[in-house]
Amino acid sequence: SSIHQFLHELPKCEHHLHIEGSLSPNLLFRLASVNKVSLPDPSSDPSFESPEALTSRYERFTSLDDFLHYYFIGMSVLITASDFESLAYEYFARAHADGVQHAEVFFDPQAHTQRGIAYTTVVSGLTAAQKRAEKDFGITSKFILCFLRHLSATDAEVTYQEAVALGHFSDGTIAGIGLDSSEVGFPPEIFREIYASAKQAGIRRTAHAGEEGDASYVQRSLDICHTERIDHGIRLVEDEALVKRIAKDRTLITMCPLSNVRLRCVSKVADLPIRRFLDEGVRFSINSDDPAYFGGYILDNYCAVQEAFGLSIKEWKYIADGAIEGSWCDDERKKVLL
Numbered sequence: 001s002s003i004h005q006f007l008h009e010l011p012k013c014e015h016h017l018h019i020e021g022s023l024s025p026n027l028l029f030r031l032a033s034v035n036k037v038s039l040p041d042p043s044s045d046p047s048f049e050s051p052e053a054l055t056s057r058y059e060r061f062t063s064l065d066d067f068l069h070y071y072f073i074g075m076s077v078l079i080t081a082s083d084f085e086s087l088a089y090e091y092f093a094r095a096h097a098d099g100v101q102h103a104e105v106f107f108d109p110q111a112h113t114q115r116g117i118a119y120t121t122v123v124s125g126l127t128a129a130q131k132r133a134e135k136d137f138g139i140t141s142k143f144i145l146c147f148l149r150h151l152s153a154t155d156a157e158v159t160y161q162e163a164v165a166l167g168h169f170s171d172g173t174i175a176g177i178g179l180d181s182s183e184v185g186f187p188p189e190i191f192r193e194i195y196a197s198a199k200q201a202g203i204r205r206t207a208h209a210g211e212e213g214d215a216s217y218v219q220r221s222l223d224i225c226h227t228e229r230i231d232h233g234i235r236l237v238e239d240e241a242l243v244k245r246i247a248k249d250r251t252l253i254t255m256c257p258l259s260n261v262r263l264r265c266v267s268k269v270a271d272l273p274i275r276r277f278l279d280e281g282v283r284f285s286i287n288s289d290d291p292a293y294f295g296g297y298i299l300d301n302y303c304a305v306q307e308a309f310g311l312s313i314k315e316w317k318y319i320a321d322g323a324i325e326g327s328w329c330d331d332e333r334k335k336v337l338l
């Protein structure tokens, strides 16, 4: 349809994409075989019988933690820099095909260093893909280093210091830090020192908050960790004053509609607070989160929002402009995108 064509052609920015979450079941099985990584025995979990069985298991996640169990097993097949490069290049190619002009990509270094893969292996693969994708598709990108909140603050600090020591924040290899994995019971204040140090050093800051956790996780991310963005943030609507504050400060909320449905944060896309955000002037972007796990890439998420809310061209332009303004690229690049 013409609105679909319009959404496809609309210049899009993606701000909430875990590169490890773009690992398809097919590639997962292929890399497990090539790298001789053993997957769980299908007799204990039949989902590991085949890529098709795994794909259908992904349609029945019961919670964030249920998903994370599969997400961490999946990424265990990534071993070499070339594996990370292929994974990221495939994502950039797919994002480009969906009309993405600029992508800000999360990665989870601790999930790799914990199983003996060097931090530099991960980053060299990702940056090789980034350069090749910019040359081949004109897509610009940034990397955001996420800390796993179910691990300790000390563990996060070790990872942070490794990136600092390599000069990755000062040379632009990594644009910012984020916080992901299990939310409830792992509040932002655990990571307050790292965030304070990042702020001091002029490093960009975001955090997943208000996905499964209540509005206080959003408020504490802003007040204690001084985050400039909020990832998911859907439960912030439970606090009216917080909605007003986020609108006034133009804090970007990176929403992931298909993810929220798959992880049962909402029962359908129409239950997301998109109308409320538009009416109250909250800036947000629409993103794919873990597209290989949640049944769609960014354009599928845009289309799902259109199906649920029937937005006008003017509203879509407002959303797309907000996504450009909330990006962490320089003003020159923003001018080209706007």
Ligand code: ES4
Binding pocket: 018, 021, 064, 071, 180, 181, 182, 208, 211, 259, 289, 290
């Ligand atoms: C994630 Cl959907 C989601 N939430 C929290 N952490 C994550 N890591 C990857 N996807």
Ligand code: ZN
Binding pocket: 016, 018, 180, 208, 231, 289
């Ligand atoms: Zn996420």
